[in-house]
Amino acid sequence: MGLITGASALEVAAQIVRESPAAETEVTLEHGLERFARFAAEGPTQSADRERHEFAVRVRLDEGGGLREARASVAGNSLADGRRALARAIELARFAPVNPELVPMGGAVDVRETFAPPQTLAHSFEEKARWIRAALAACETAELEPAGLIQSTALARAIVNSRDRAVFGQTGRHGFSLTASGGGGAGLAQSFGAEPDQVDHASVIRKAVDKALASRAPLALEPGEYPVVLEPLAVSAILLFAAYQGFGAREVEEQSSFLCGRDGARLWPAALSITDDPQNPLMPALAFDGEGTPKSTVKLVDSGRLCAPVTDRHYARRRGTSSTGHAQAQPAVCGPAPQNMVVASGNSSLEELIAGIERGLLVSQFHYTNAIDSKELLLTGMTRNGTFLIEGGRVVRAVKNLRFTQSLLEALAGLTDLGRTGEAAGALFDGEIVTPPMSLARFRFTSSTDF
């Protein structure tokens, strides 16, 4: 079973566009393949070899008075599925209110071709079982409990509209993650790549076990304000909120973004630059957005200075600019948002970041981060999978987990140094960025726990 090809997907999508009686029509055809094995102490607990299709049709009807828009989808890839989706979308659109704000769909574009490597899905369950056995054996030797995931995914998407836009792309991703825990300690390591050869499973196992062993027998630490070194999984869990709640044009227009009233302000040290980069090799992505617009590489923070928000076609017109290629599939509940944020690296190793702190904390990961206030990006969350006290520029012991309540804006204002190596890192509520570790002068921890 292989991914749908560009020629096939574009032809089926174009046929539905041709058949549509609507004033404007957009067809999105998506095909996903996924193979994963999840495991815990006694071996695999869940697994799946699964396939999905989505045939989505967006129409704009003009039956007097103006354009009305709706979308419908069917989980299939045949012409019959497309026709059912088209009929349903038309039925919905007939009852939609006229929308004078609709921007005409985009015309023909050139997009960079992207492919899912065939090796991604060729990674067999037999091979996955070997990786799992290696993880279980290492954890057993170290008297730790394993829990992890090996996942191979491939996605193809075509978008065709009635204004001659026709784009297609594929992505592939292979990932391995292991959480090892025991003796009061825990460690998470993970590695992702477009194909299995880019994922060093032995290194992941070694790092997770080493971190779990190092974080055993943690001691309690009083909550308070500490300088911190945040590893990539800690940075991503807080920085993604700037993407969800601030760097998009809708939030700016509706005044709920932290960018409001701070146009072009230098909010953070010059060492901090953040770009939304769909071509970063650590984060394989399609080259176009939910409207089929090519994704641009966009500066979000330039040497500490805030830049303009990302847009889709609707918000680009309102701002008098071109779309940056950050649309959700339309119509959408959410506005445009960065999907591929990359924090520019610095020059220091992790050890050098730690060495720069007299007394503070090394945080491996933040867990269950959430926003209390979107305009100040006031966030709360817990440390997880290894939190360590730094004294005299070196890690001296593991400490129990702490809850933080901290404005991201204020935290980044205290940026003192950046690591030299960026890594792809995600968070509990979805999303992923590429970031190096960073050190911050102040971070407010407000309560503690017993583990």
Added chain:
Amino acid sequence: MNELARLAVDSAQRAGAAFADARVERVLVEDLLVRNGELALSNAREELGIGVTVRAHGAVGFAAQPLGGARDTSGAVAAARRALSIARQLAPAMSRAQDFAPEPAHRGSFHTPMEIDPFSVPLSERIELLLAAEQSLCGRPEVVAREAGLSLRREERWHVSSDGLDVHQTLTRTGAGIAATAIDGGQCERRSYPASFGGDFAGRGYEHVLEMNLMGHGERVRDEAIALCRAPACPAGERDLILMGNQLMLQIHESVGHPTELDRALGAERDLAGGSFATPAQLGKMQYGSSIVDLIADSTVAGGLDTRGWDDQGTQSGRWPIVEGGRFVGFHTSREWAARIGELRSRGAARAESWYHPAIVRITNLSLMPGTWKLDELIADTENGVLCDTVKTWSIDQQRVNFQFTTELGFEIKNGKKARLVRSPTYQGRTLEFWNSCDAICDADHWRLWGVPNCGKGNPMQVAEMSHGAAPARFRKVNFVA
């Protein structure tokens, strides 16, 4: 469709599976959202697919694929073969065979009881209701976003297993709500009704939407959003806390529901969601809450989002205590995890988001049983407290001990009277201390189910729905943070 599920099971068995289970599912979803006068979301989705679970050589494999229709026999057979192939390939990595707790072979059907089939209500009528609800939020320039949403879901499922299971279920879920976002004085606040994150959802028909009277609450919701922008932030300090039902339901969900999922407690979820402080060794021993705290799991309760005949492993729905008289007495279990701790049967809490997902342990409808108080009496009995209403944001640690929740709105209570409005009241605590500080629960007149339509769990993550019944309740000496 039943024949396709049967074909998949037979194919897997003939090829050597020790056990096979197939779910053919047709899913219909319709989401409508009117935002600032426009139909910002009008999304109808339709799926038909099969998910096959196979056990062989002590390992379990799952495969899923979309079906082209009732005659797509090749799709059903292919899914069965792939599931069996996975189990065979993964078997060498099993250090202990995955056994299932036994379950009688059920046969029958279940349909969500309802008065008005929501999919039968004319589309024009549904959209008109949303436009009118959104209009009811108009009239003040401070309001920058007005939203009225309606969400419908129907799952029709044919479920067959090699154990003799043969059941057919049609589950319907209906949800709706309104929200206003206001900006004033540089402050941005959002107010929702009847609950946040899309409103309230139930395993009921369109009558659930009509009973909400969305238009009747628009003006209040709008004015409260503006008033919150002008209100002072809730001060920090230790005070008594009265939680209204639409916040207490999240407290139940996060600090009782998730910790009592047995797969979490046994460490299988540590790779993403985390573990639990509640372990099998503490069953019957740990004082989870005060003596007035009774928390009952019930996948048969009328109107629940997880009310059904059987779970996704074919276990019959039921009602059982999780916390009884404050004592921890039960877990949410599936057949494989129940077998791990020697329980004779699963509680029937294994669910999959759809045909595309393997079943995992999920919270079912879990409710705090009503007490004896009236809300007026409870407020009058509180000297120095804060009444908190409607979920705004939440966070809880990986062991489900340390939590911090913020609500949309709070009222200070001074000497038994509701005093000034405060914004973003944020309370923080530890699960056992918190539930043991519960000293008053309002009575059945104040009790109702609240729906959670977006519970994420698993890795890769999948979404489940469940309800939590609650009446307002008081918790003593809670820490508020600024």
